[in-house]
Every structure is written in structure tokens, then in C-alpha cells.
Amino acid sequence: MNLTAVLLVATLAWPLTLLLACTVRPLRARMLPWLPLGALPGLLAALLAERDALFVFGSTRFPLAFAFDRPGAALLGVAALLWLAGGWYAAAYQAESPARGRFAVCWLMTLTGCLGVFVVADMVTLYGLLGLLTVGTTGLVMQEGTARALRAGRIYLSMALLAESLLLAAFVLIVSSAPGNTLLIVDAPAAIVASPWRDAILCLLIAGFGIKSGLVPLHFWIPLAHGAAPVPASALLSGAVVKASVIGLIRFMPLDHSPWLAGALLAAIGLFGALYAVLVGVTQRHPKTVLAYSSVSQMGVIVALIGMGMASGEGSAGLIAAYYAVNHVLSKGALFMAVGVVADTGRRRLWTVLLPAAVLAVGLGGLPLSGGALTKAVAKTLFGDGLAGTLATLSAIGTTVLMVHFLRCLKTFAATGPDDCAERGLRWPWLIMATASLVVPWTLYLMAPQNSLPDAISPYALWASLWPIVVGVVLSWALLRWKRQLPQLPEGDVVVGLAAMGNRVSALAAGLGQQLDAALRRWAIGGTVLLALTAVFAWGLRTLL
Numbered sequence: 001m002n003l004t005a006v007l008l009v010a011t012l013a014w015p016l017t018l019l020l021a022c023t024v025r026p027l028r029a030r031m032l033p034w035l036p037l038g039a040l041p042g043l044l045a046a047l048l049a050e051r052d053a054l055f056v057f058g059s060t061r062f063p064l065a066f067a068f069d070r071p072g073a074a075l076l077g078v079a080a081l082l083w084l085a086g087g088w089y090a091a092a093y094q095a096e097s098p099a100r101g102r103f104a105v106c107w108l109m110t111l112t113g114c115l116g117v118f119v120v121a122d123m124v125t126l127y128g129l130l131g132l133l134t135v136g137t138t139g140l141v142m143q144e145g146t147a148r149a150l151r152a153g154r155i156y157l158s159m160a161l162l163a164e165s166l167l168l169a170a171f172v173l174i175v176s177s178a179p180g181n182t183l184l185i186v187d188a189p190a191a192i193v194a195s196p197w198r199d200a201i202l203c204l205l206i207a208g209f210g211i212k213s214g215l216v217p218l219h220f221w222i223p224l225a226h227g228a229a230p231v232p233a234s235a236l237l238s239g240a241v242v243k244a245s246v247i248g249l250i251r252f253m254p255l256d257h258s259p260w261l262a263g264a265l266l267a268a269i270g271l272f273g274a275l276y277a278v279l280v281g282v283t284q285r286h287p288k289t290v291l292a293y294s295s296v297s298q299m300g301v302i303v304a305l306i307g308m309g310m311a312s313g314e315g316s317a318g319l320i321a322a323y324y325a326v327n328h329v330l331s332k333g334a335l336f337m338a339v340g341v342v343a344d345t346g347r348r349r350l351w352t353v354l355l356p357a358a359v360l361a362v363g364l365g366g367l368p369l370s371g372g373a374l375t376k377a378v379a380k381t382l383f384g385d386g387l388a389g390t391l392a393t394l395s396a397i398g399t400t401v402l403m404v405h406f407l408r409c410l411k412t413f414a415a416t417g418p419d420d421c422a423e424r425g426l427r428w429p430w431l432i433m434a435t436a437s438l439v440v441p442w443t444l445y446l447m448a449p450q451n452s453l454p455d456a457i458s459p460y461a462l463w464a465s466l467w468p469i470v471v472g473v474v475l476s477w478a479l480l481r482w483k484r485q486l487p488q489l490p491e492g493d494v495v496v497g498l499a500a501m502g503n504r505v506s507a508l509a510a511g512l513g514q515q516l517d518a519a520l521r522r523w524a525i526g527g528t529v530l531l532a533l534t535a536v537f538a539w540g541l542r543t544l545l
């Protein structure tokens with residue numbers, strides 16, 4: 001194997017090795033300091049591996065394949081960096097926890113699944129990694145063992161399993177339509193276009209990946225899960241884990257040959273969710289919950305970009321969406337880490353955290369010269385100047401309002417001691433991510449041949465990114481004056497109404513399960529997949545208990 005193949009395999013194999021080492025109790029108890037190293041091969045792969053590479057091991061009937069394209073490389077690099085810094089942060093944050101061994105197991109399960117989805121290239125392995133990701137994330141959400149955490153974990157697990165059931169059905173139909181029943185993801189878009197079940201496959205993929213990305217109205221698991229999880233876990237869930245859905249949509253969707261209606265509907269749902277999440281987010285009081293609703297909003301914009309690409313037949317939409325997601329990974333990871341740093345910082349030192357956090361937070365709205373401004377300028381090539389462009393601008397204004405509200409909530413979260421200072425194990429990973437949030441988007445922007453520094457800093461570009469920020473700040477001031485008249489919406493908003501529909505949903509799920517079982521019986525590999533997932537779930541639950 002060449003260097004690229006070794007790095008791609010190691011991206012999956014190394015954290016999996018650390019996870020298997022946790023089956024030995026003494027090693028599990030000492031695993032916490034090793035967490036940062038779990039993402040190292042993924043970071044090296046993003047920096048050193050060749051692009052547009054495909055490696056297939058095993059038989060053509062049951063392959064283990066790895067691929068590395070430009071969107072995957074960009075997302076793998078920033079996700080691995082966040083996992084590395086987050087592991088350092090988690091080692092300090094959980095150092096005194098009696099459940100640190102269990103935390104390490106859940107962390108490594110989530111890490112393996114998260115980084116693995118960016119490099120694997122066959123549907124069987126991808127589906128297994130999504131299952132592993134679900135088990136690990138559920139454990140992280142439920143880590144603190146409170147009633148709130150257990151409820152959030154149950155809801156997350158239910159939604160994740162629903163999403164994976166829909167995706168499995170889509171994969172079955174794709175493989176059934178592909179020449180030679182190939183399992184390679186690279187062949188999926190062409191198989192979808194030629195399939196007699198094209199529309200059904202597109203609906204299943206949009207619904208499955210849409211749930212995992214937090215599309216409204218099935219977004220409620222995000223504020224519940226991210227609010228209940230420990231701070232380092234929230235940073236990774238919001239920053240990196242939800243991007244598994246982005247790379248899934250990019251690689252499966254036939255961007256060049258999709259029905260216009262499918263792309264237009266996906267863009268409309270994404271932009272609606274981007275605005276809706278802002279309206280709900282400004283009613284929240286906990287900074288982590290506000291950030292979670294911001295993630296729902298930003299993921300809506302990212303999905304809308306993919307939808308616009310599908311509607312216009314623009315193949316570059318996947319790379320544009322990935323670039324937008326890169327900025328979100330870095331900024332949101334750093335902002336969640338800032339919550340933990342502020343909680344250990346007194347008011348006399350608070351400005352040293354709030355000032356960088358303010359730059360990153362308002363940067364998500366498009367602050368001039370920030371990564372957010374660059375990504376919104378690139379996204380404008382897809383959104384255009386019509387209705388979609390107007391809604392995207394409103395989303396930028398709304399993001400500014402929400403982020404100013406987040407900063408107000410964050411300020412009240414400070415430590416009680418005026419001279420308190422967060423320990424280095426929290427401050428340094430946060431500073432690394434804050435710096436990367438400013439540097440990496442610029443680096444990637446200038447690496448593209450169609451972009452230039454004069455264009456990015458021209459008076460027109462600066463004004464185009466500045467005026468939505470100004471409008472957002474003014475609206476934030478008005479919001480502060482009318483704060484007491486805002487409704488107090490519960491965390492998770494629509495989940496309250498959905499709870500009343502629980503019996504109906506259960507009956508529907510049972511019916512879908514019977515139909516799915518019948519479909520799987522007609523696919524030879526379906527049984528193997530289910531057996532593998534059963535083993536993963538059994539091992540994961542046994543470790544957690």
C-alpha cells in the first residue's frame with residue numbers, strides 16, 4: 001500500500017485499536033490522556049494524502065473501500081483537528097470524573113464513527129460506522145446520568161435509529177439498481193439517476209441524512225443532546241458529528257442530474273429551518289442551548305446549498321457546502337469550548353475569553369474578514385440575488401442576533417470568584433481552535449484558483465458582509481428592550497408536541513419495520529449488516545453498563 005492508503009486505513013484503524021484496548025479494564029481507566037492521539041492519523045491524512053484516491057480491499061461482493069475527495073479531505077482535516085483539541089480539552093475536563101473510563105469508551109466510539117465516514121467508500125462499512133457513531137454519541141449525551149441527560153439520550157437514540165432505518169432502505173434500493181449490485185458509494189449517484197425508484201431513494205436519503213443534520217422539524221434532538229452532554233462532547237457533536245450527514249448528502253446526491261423539484265424543496269426546507277432556529281434560539285437562556293439552535297440554523301444553510309446545487313445542476317455545490325461546513329466545524333467547536341472556559345473564569349479575566357468569543361460568534365454571521373464572511377461570499381454564487389439569496393441574507397442577520405444573545409448568556413455563566421482562571425488543559429485547546437477558526441478558512445479560500453485576496457478585501461466585499469452585521473446588532477438591541485415579552489419556549493420546542501403523538505409514531509415505526517424487514521430478506525447482505533450492528537450495539541451497551 002502507498003502512503004495515502006496507509007493513512008486512510010489508519011484514520012479508521014487507529015481509534016478503533018484504542019477502542020478495543022478499552023476492553024481491558026486497567027487500560028480503560030488510563031485511556032483519558034490518550035484521547036487527543038486518536039485523531040492524529042486523520043489529521044495527517046488530510047494534510048498528506050493524495051486527493052481523488054480510491055482503494056478497494058476484499059471481494060467485489062463484500063468490499064472494504066476507502067476514498068478521498070476534496071470535500072472529504074477538507075471536512076476530515078478540520079474534524080480531526082477538533083477531535084484532537086477536544087480530546088485534550090476532555091482529558092482536563094473529565095480528569096476527576098469517576099466515570100472517565102466510560103467517557104473514554106464513548107468518546108472513542110464516536111471518534112471512530114465520525115472520522116471513518118469521511119474516508120470509507122462502501123455502503124456496508126458506512127452503515128456500520130453510522131451505527132457505531134450512534135452508540136457512542138448516545139453514551140456521551142447520557143454521560144452525566146441526570147434525568148435531563150437520560151431523556152436527551154433516549155430521544156437522540158430514537159431519532160438516530162429512525163434515520164439509519166431510512167438510510168438502510170435507501171442503500172438497499174441503490175444497490176438493487178446499480179450494475180452488478182456494486183456497494184461502492186462512488187457508483188451511487190449514477191445508480192440513483194437510472195433507478196426506477198429514483199424519487200423514493202432521494203426521499204429516503206434526504207429524510208435520513210436530514211434527521212442527522214437537524215433539519216426542521218426533526219431538529220429537536222440537537223438542542224436536547226448538545227445541552228445535556230458535557231462541554232467537550234457538545235463541542236464535538238455540534239462541530240464534527242453532524243457533518244457526517246453533510247458528506248453523506250454530497251457523495252450520494254446526483255448533483256448534476258437531480259430533479260429540480262427535489263433540490264428546490266431541499267433548499268426551501270433548509271432555509272426555513274435556518275430562520276426558524278434563530279426565532280426559537282433567542283428565547284433560550286443557557287449558552288449551550290443557544291449554540292445548539294445556532295447549529296440547527298447553520299446546518300439548514302449548508303443543506304440549502306446542496307439543494308440549490310441539485311436544483312441548478314451545479315456539481316461544485318458539494319465543495320461549496322463542504323467549505324461552509326469547515327467554518328462551522330471550527331467556529332462552533334471553539335464557541336462550545338469557550339462555555340467551559342468561561343465557567344472557570346472570574347469577571348476580572350473574563351474579557352480575555354469574551355473578546356475572542358465575540359469575534360468568532362459574530363463571525364458566524366459574516367463579520368468582515370472572518371471565515372464567516374468568506375463562506376457567505378462563496379455561498380452567494382449558489383444562492384444568487386433572488387429569493388434564495390434574500391433568505392440567506394436574512395439568515396446572516398438572524399445569526400448575528402442569535403450570537404449577540406449567546407454572548408449575553410455566556411457572560412452570566414462566569415465563575416463566581418473574580419480572579420478565577422481556567423486551567424491550561426481547557427484554555428490551550430480553546431485557543432488552538434479559536435486561532436484555527438480565523439486561519440483555516442482564509443487558507444482554503446486563497447488555495448482556490450478562482451479566489452483572490454483583493455476580491456476578499458475590496459470595499460464592495462467588506463460592505464456586503466458588514467451591513468447585515470450592523471442590522472443584526474441593532475435588532476439585538478431592540479430584542480434586549482423587549483426581552484421580558486418573549487415567550488419562554490421549552491428546550492427542544494416541537495418535541496413537546498411530538499410527545500403527544502408517541503403512540504401513533506410507534507405504530508408507524510412498527511409498520512415501517514415490517515416493510516424494511518421484507519426488503520432486507522431480498523438482499524443477501526442485509527442479514528450480515530444487521531448481525532454486525534447487533535454485535536456492535538451489544539458490545540457498546542455492555543461496556544456502558
